[in-house]
Amino acid sequence: MYDFNYHKPDSIDEAVQLFLGAEDGIYLAGGHTLLPSMKQRLAAPTDLIDLAGIDSLSGIEDVGADLEIGALTAHDEVATSSVVQSGIPALAELASLIGDAQVRNRGTIGGSVSNSDPAADYPAGVLGLGAEIVTNKRTIAADDFFTAMFETALEEGELLTKIKFPKPESAAYVKFPNPASRYATVGVFIALTGSGVRVAITGAAPSVFRSTDMEKALNSEFSVEALEGITLDAGEMNSDLHATAEYRAHLCTVMAKRAVLKLL
Amino acid sequence: MVEQSIGKSVLRKEDLRFITGNGRYTGDIDLRGQTHGYFVRSPYAHAVVGEVDTSEARSMPGVVAILTGKQVAEDELGGLPCGWMIHSKDGSEMKQPLHPVMAATKVNYVGEPVALVVADSFDEAKNAAEHVSVDYEELPAVVSTAAAQSGPDIYAEAPGNTCYQWELGEKAATDAAIEGAAHVTRYSLTNNRLIPNALEPRAAIADFNRGTEELTLYTTSQNPHLARLILTAFVQIAPEHKLRIIAPDVGGGFGSKIFVYSEETALAWASMKLGVAIKWTAERSESFLADAHGRDHVSDAELAMDEEGNFLALRVKTTANMGAYLSTFASAVPTYLYGTLLAGQYKTPNIYVEVDSVFTNTAPVDAYRGAGRPEATFLVERIVDLAAKELGVDPAELRRKNMIQPADFPYQTPVALEYDIGDYEVSLNKALEMADYAGFANRKADSEANGKLRGIGLSCYIEACGLAPSALAGALGAGVGLWESGEVRVNPTGSVTVLTGTHSHGQGHETTFAQLVASRFGISVDDVEVVHGDTGKMDFGLGTYGSRSLSVGGSALSVAADKVVEKGRKIAAHLLEGDVDNIDFEDGEFRLKESNRSKTFQEIAFAAYVPHDYPIEELEPGLAEKAFYDPVNFTYPAGTHICEVEIDPETGVTEITKFTAVDDFGTIINPMIVEGQVHGGVAQGIGQAMLEQCVYDESGQLQTGSFMDYCMPRADDLPNFTVGMTTTVCTHNPVGAKGCGEAGAIGSPPAIINAITDAVGVRDISMPATPEKVWRAIQEQRA
Structure with missing residues (x-):
């Protein structure tokens, strides 16, 4: 791992400002793709902006027709959430099938979806349910979000904050x-x-x-x-x-x- | 009286420290003022090394020194030797190209070290290593085992990339038997290349003391004395008495830590050159690239039978991949650990095997759990199964018909070994019963009703363990003896310190050996401490591999313990005022016959060290004895494994529904530890048969260089194991043990492939039988 600057902002705005001010910044959520890449020196950001201090990015909420899941919500929280299990049980099951227990305890839905790994599980749920991806700037339909291998509609510095999943039949x-x-x-x-x-x-x-x-x-x-x-x-x-x-x-x-x- | 512990599942003494994080591995050791090493490795499989420019890297923060392969050559360090000379059938010696400590002029596999950066911290060493600039002129790479002999040549001295062309057995008689046979079964196979992946990567600290001129090397070794001998006598790093090698707790070896590698050697040399301690721990990626790999054979085999299915002859032609260099024991693996096992459990009268070993631009290949014996067993047990299918007879019955019978022992095979004892049919019968072989048809019908395929497969394996009678090994080309040392030091209070030349890196020797010695003395297992892994502490020993520790190392301890008892009887005779011939030792007490007089083991120990009332004129004080035990034969563990599988035909996903292993390991000291060894071995066998495959691309780049692509078996890949034992006691060692460490990995792969091919109804599916391969076989079978 190369040296980098570490930041732990406590608001979305501060996070975005840090990103935009960095030479080659990157957001850190669960870190399950990013940190191994850095350890292997395949990724070498100058600035790591750790989102863990931003409380508003976590949590699961039932808002009637939708489930809203904060970007920093860990896979295990989704898998074991009674709200998800009753609202969209298939999404809870999907989360339960990701990686292993260690991965599920640290990996986050926002990190997984932003990364758009072609073999990740969450993108299937997001696209299959026709979810909406909410960022600090806008709302993006799932159909428009995943653009290519490891590429999404997110712009430079744009931060995924939560995902709105419409409850299916x-x-x-x-x-x-x-x-x-x-x-x-x-x-x-x-x-x-x-x-x-x-x-x-x-x-x-x-x-x-x-x-x-x-x-x-x-x-x-x-x-x-x-x-x-x-x-x-x-x-x-x-x-x-x-x-x-x-x-x-x-x-x-x-x-x-x-x-x-x-x-x- | 202390309860006799042999045959009891005593909990492992070493587990408290392992489970509580109090183990002391090489990585846990930090020396004052130590520096850190990082290796610059070749990114090419085959290239000429031009200029190595270290100027930029040398000026980077924290860098102490950068040493290159060219300096290794200038210092005239010897190459890393291969310890077993194999002669080709024309009498010529095997080709042994220089295996340099670091490459100076040419690199021959991806990951080969070309320079060592030494810096104050690991990160500084790694940072600087990225700035060492090496001019490479890439050459075409030889990768495929099967095509290696059609070149281009990697070494001028090894035309056709051929290391040796070895043979064993009677060619003319075998050819004639096959020519005239009523039925010949033919089989061509690949034994897939594996990467060992011990949980603890290789690591070392080399610490040269300029004042004492002693070099201490802490390292992850299965055999520290052998490493010292090689570093002294061949590489000429340091004189043997000035070189101490400590292999502390080691987290798994599976063979890969037998060998003396470039990295540890370079570290030792650099520490002496620089006068600083240097630590190196392999990153997992380095383990994938540069630990010796295993297996990697391609073979053609023919099994001839008469009308009744009696085996008449077996003819085998194998090409074995050695990788880029001959690793420490590489040459012996596909020869004396492979060809000699081709008789299996059967009375095949004529066997002839030819083995061509070849060089390729891949990592060196050497012994890996089983080492040659899994390859032999896979070939024999697959071709026997194919023969049964071709003849339309039950595979169990064809095996039974051809088995060596108890009355036949000692049995001389046509391929050099003399089996001392066994009862193969007893193991077969027990396994068939435990696996409910008779009920298979009903279970198959149930599976079919559910749209699934079901198959069952057997493997009746034998292996040769307990390496090895030194004179025989020497006659066959071994560069060392293969005896073992043991010392039993009774302390004045009657507790015992046991020193062994074997090394435990997961096997549980600290418990098993303690049980062995405690039982002999009638003392508690807790009163025996086993010490291993330090050339500064114990006598020369040969280490742990080839399932030899108990049968050879344990035998040394047994002999040493007998010597202690003998001396104890003399002391007791003096104290009890009787004749030594009238002193019995039983249950921890020396008793004078026909009297009620006795002395405890502890009392005798105390008397030996406080010899106030002692036969001092006839007997030295103290109570410590050692023994060097040279076995008179190999040991021959054998048994039957039965695998049953259910396959989802839509995906090819195979589930092992039951795995039964019945083994004869001779005398068992600790059944729990033995069962654990079987579990681990079978897990590795399942890995080879269904999951693991080392893949290089055509240019020699490793495609399976991480756990994302190299599939190690995990707990949820494995069934519950059904394990049983039968026992015939080894006839020629005092413990009666045969060895159990490798059997699982040897016996299981053919049972699994036999089961899968049985389910699908095809002749063959190559290892690893991945879901896609099984699915394709189903498609082809249905087409």
């Missing part, structure tokens, strides 16, 4: 973990919402995406059979040591079927 998340890293080789989140079925897939491609083919099929008939014969284009899939593109494409359909089965 029902939802399910099914994950095929990478046996080594336990990230998602493929994770499929399916939500039945007032405006139809949403299918979001993580792990399979360079960025989380919605399968319009699956959504169309499930909107016409919500059944496992409706997904028969739908095979995603392997040409769009990731391929690595752990799973070829063809296998990932196959797993997308299998995991989607299993998610549907949970909802029937």
